[in-house]
Amino acid sequence: MEVSMSVNGDTQTSDVEPRTLLVHHIRDTLGLTGTNIGCDTSSCGACTIHVNGESVKSCTMLAVQADGTEITTIEGLAGDDGELHPMQAAFMECHGLQCGYCTPGMVMAASSLVAENPEGLDETAVRQGLEGNLCRCTGYHNIVKAVLAVGDTA
Amino acid sequence: MEYAAPTTVDEARTLLADNPGSRVFAGATDVVPQMRSGRPEPSVLIDLKLIDRLMSVTHDNGHWTIGAAMPTSELTSNGEFTSVFPGISEGAGWIGSDQIQNRSSLGGNLCNGSPAADSVPAMIASEARAVIAGTDGERTIPVADVVTGPGQLSLADGEFVVEFEIDDPPANTGDAYIRMTPRTEMDIAIVGAAVRVTMNGDTCTDARVVLGAVAPTAVRVPDAEAALIGSSLDEAALAEVTAAASAAANPINDKRGTIEYRVQVAGVLAKRAAVLAAERARA
Ligand SMILES: Cc1cc2nc3c(=O)[nH]c(=O)nc-3n(C[C@H](O)[C@H](O)[C@H](O)COP(=O)(O)OP(=O)(O)OC[C@H]3O[C@@H](n4cnc5c(N)ncnc54)[C@H](O)[C@@H]3O)c2cc1C
Ligand code: FES
Ligand code: FES
Numbered sequence: 001m002e003v004s005m006s007v008n009g010d011t012q013t014s015d016v017e018p019r020t021l022l023v024h025h026i027r028d029t030l031g032l033t034g035t036n037i038g039c040d041t042s043s044c045g046a047c048t049i050h051v052n053g054e055s056v057k058s059c060t061m062l063a064v065q066a067d068g069t070e071i072t073t074i075e076g077l078a079g080d081d082g083e084l085h086p087m088q089a090a091f092m093e094c095h096g097l098q099c100g101y102c103t104p105g106m107v108m109a110a111s112s113l114v115a116e117n118p119e120g121l122d123e124t125a126v127r128q129g130l131e132g133n134l135c136r137c138t139g140y141h142n143i144v145k146a147v148l149a150v151g152d153t154a
Numbered sequence: 155m156e157y158a159a160p161t162t163v164d165e166a167r168t169l170l171a172d173n174p175g176s177r178v179f180a181g182a183t184d185v186v187p188q189m190r191s192g193r194p195e196p197s198v199l200i201d202l203k204l205i206d207r208l209m210s211v212t213h214d215n216g217h218w219t220i221g222a223a224m225p226t227s228e229l230t231s232n233g234e235f236t237s238v239f240p241g242i243s244e245g246a247g248w249i250g251s252d253q254i255q256n257r258s259s260l261g262g263n264l265c266n267g268s269p270a271a272d273s274v275p276a277m278i279a280s281e282a283r284a285v286i287a288g289t290d291g292e293r294t295i296p297v298a299d300v301v302t303g304p305g306q307l308s309l310a311d312g313e314f315v316v317e318f319e320i321d322d323p324p325a326n327t328g329d330a331y332i333r334m335t336p337r338t339e340m341d342i343a344i345v346g347a348a349v350r351v352t353m354n355g356d357t358c359t360d361a362r363v364v365l366g367a368v369a370p371t372a373v374r375v376p377d378a379e380a381a382l383i384g385s386s387l388d389e390a391a392l393a394e395v396t397a398a399a400s401a402a403a404n405p406i407n408d409k410r411g412t413i414e415y416r417v418q419v420a421g422v423l424a425k426r427a428a429v430l431a432a433e434r435a436r437a
Contacts, residue, residue, distance in 0.1 A: 001157060018157035018199065021186065042187050045253060054227075054256040060183045061257065064157045065201060109253065132251020 008076025025063035034074040045133030048105035055112035074104035096146035098137035121151035180223035181257035222261025241329030270367035275348035288313035328434025347423035368403035399424030
């Protein structure tokens with residue numbers, strides 16, 4: 001089936017099989033490998049992207065379901081000049097990552113969490129908002145710190 | 155496997171009727187993980203999310219209509235709905251994380267047929283109805299009659315849920331849903347309890363008590379309802395609710411909880427949900 005979607009601002013039209021998961025389409029067809037796959041049960045959140053501005057696990061969507069949508073992946077978050085998105089900068093600043101495997105998904109989930117809560121977030125809200133993302137390294141503490149660093153001033 | 159994205163209920167109905175082995179779906183948050191774990195693929199996956207009628211929530215003529223494929227995040231962020239049915243909103247809000255909520259639907263939660271589906275007990279407590287489309291038109295049945303066992307539905311081949319209807323509750327009514335899980339995300343309720351009560355001053359005049367995850371389907375507990383009605387939710391009445399809910403629980407033993415534990419938790423949660431629902435009814 002032919003599907004067409006805007007990915008990080010570029011229109012991408014491809015022929016996909018109906019069973020292809022969106023995450024595989026993004027990684028294998030479009031070559032955007034920043035979006036990770038960490039599980040096969042839709043549990044870990046490593047594959048989180050934005051579809052029409054909302055965070056979604058791209059392993060629970062079929063590529064065909066993304067026809068006509070606007071998608072942002074971790075590659076599309078930084079500015080054109082390479083300037084980091086505030087959430088990326090905060091993860092760096094607060095040591096919100098170790099191995100980095102969960103980081104693209106964390107940053108995508110966190111940036112949509114902050115955008116959806118312009119009145120600001122407290123620690124409980126951040127921990128709850130990120131409960132769909134697993135990290136095996138950091139113990140979450142510095143991740144929460146990074147998100148609060150952005151969310152408090154939003 | 156093929157994929158189809160109808161934009162009207164009629165189109166979906168025709169696709170389902172014309173393609174043996176086809177299946178409707180919405181958020182795919184159950185369907186995709188199930189296919190990945192080896193469940194057979196349907197002949198055609200029929201996406202319901204492009205049909206406007208299944209994607210909206212409206213309130214008129216004394217009842218709410220909730221599209222079966224609408225993301226649950228849209229329901230839980232609807233302030234008016236949540237203030238009237240905080241318990242249903244709580245149940246729907248337990249389904250997965252934010253990323254899941256932006257895809258998952260009430261229709262999928264019900265029709266997946268899990269005894270632990272979190273949105274179902276509170277829907278039954280408010281006597282929600284399911285509007286079902288099939289080859290012969292549409293029919294409306296209680297949500298309580300849709301699931302007949304784990305993964306088993308009363309829907310005939312070619313039928314699917316279009317929307318849910320819930321009547322405005324009487325004055326001084328409140329509902330609540332409480333669930334117990336060892337963890338939060340990615341975990342399944344060991345017990346879920348929904349209670350809805352109507353109060354007249356300190357006296358309870360109507361009550362529904364529904365348990366999830368302790369039997370092959372969500373179950374109503376008439377003995378607990380009888381104990382609440384006419385009472386002021388005093389200690390004696392609440393002790394009866396606890397005993398009745400434990401007695402109605404017929405759970406399985408698994409790694410998340412033993413039978414003994416689940417039976418006891420069912421009583422405790424039913425009591426707590428009753429107290430919370432009554433607080434809300436009085437507010
Ligand atoms: C990480 C994770 C965490 C989860 N946590 C929870 C949780 O805490 N509590 C909980 O209850 N669930 C949970 N779930 C399960 C799932 O997200 C919910 O059951 C969700 O509501 C399913 O909705 P959906 O639209 O994605 O369903 P789909 O996957 O699209 O469909 C599910 C089933 O229902 C059928 N179906 C869908 N819509 C209709 C319709 N309108 N008419 C007839 N049949 C239909 C489909 O054929 C399929 O069999 C979780 C899932 C994941 C991946
Ligand atoms: S890869 Fe999508 S949630 Fe783990
Ligand atoms: S930094 Fe290693 S998994 Fe999170």
